[in-house]
Amino acid sequence: MSSPGAAWRLPAADPDAAKACCAAGYGTDAVALLLGPSYHPGGAELTRRLARALGLGPGSRVLDVASGPGTTALLLAREFGCTVTGIDLGTRQVGQATAAAASEGLDRLVRFTVADAEDLPFEDASFDAVVCECAFCTFPDKAGAAAEFVRVLAPGGKAGITDVTVHGGRLPEPLGGMAAWIACIADARSRQDYAQLLSAAGLAVERTEDHSGAVSRMLEVIEARLAVLAMTAPGTLAAAGIERAAVRPYTRAVRAEIDAGTIGYALITARKPSP
Ligand SMILES: C[S@@+](CC[C@H](N)C(=O)[O-])C[C@H]1O[C@@H](n2cnc3c(N)ncnc32)[C@H](O)[C@@H]1O
Known part of the structure; x- marks a missing residue:
């Protein structure tokens, strides 16, 4: 990222362009190099925790919204025996995830398709669980996405998100100029706001957990990879397209906000009530 880079220029005023920009950004080699196989803080450990909180097991029909490189979906199939459908707006991510499923021999349990989280191409009540890791924060229409989660969940089914949190309102001004590069935090909300969005969509929130240490460790990994x-x-x-010297001011600014407690990470689960 010699600068935040063209792929990350976030046209916030145009939601469709913002979504396309986010999907393109996460499909770049730069992201794969800096983040490694998992594109969310907490990695596989947090995904396992989420799966246990949702009560997932063999035969659970799971939708992984914004599945990225497919790491979460593949883990849920491999370790929990779930049948998983992953959707992502990025064609490159869907291609990578599909290839990863095939090379692991998990393509019987997992499939990936290009789709928008705010307009899911699935029948009502067709999943037992919806998971969404480090992506809900990027959706311009969060209430619309939450409504889609509820629609595709079977009664009694559960939604689980892990996501970047920003407490204390909008990001402070020094980070305003880099909002595109850090698209994940540009429109992130507080843990309470996410819970409120899920509950306003008709879900009963069951668990909210603070995992802010995970975002700090992820930044350490990024800095170490860069070095x-x-x-x-x-x-x-x-x-x-990565220039270490150009990236360093951004990682420093994010570190300052993590240390100040502004930026964090959360896990939230909620249940769709049975009639
Ligand atoms: C930070 S990555 C997280 C990927 C994955 N969930 C993980 O934890 O490894 C965010 C992903 O959200 C996808 N995304 C962003 N907006 C989307 C939307 N409206 N619908 C579907 N996917 C979207 C991006 O393409 C990107 O792959």
């Missing part, structure tokens, strides 16, 4: 790549593979960094 190692700068020393061992500068050509790879350059080919992905």
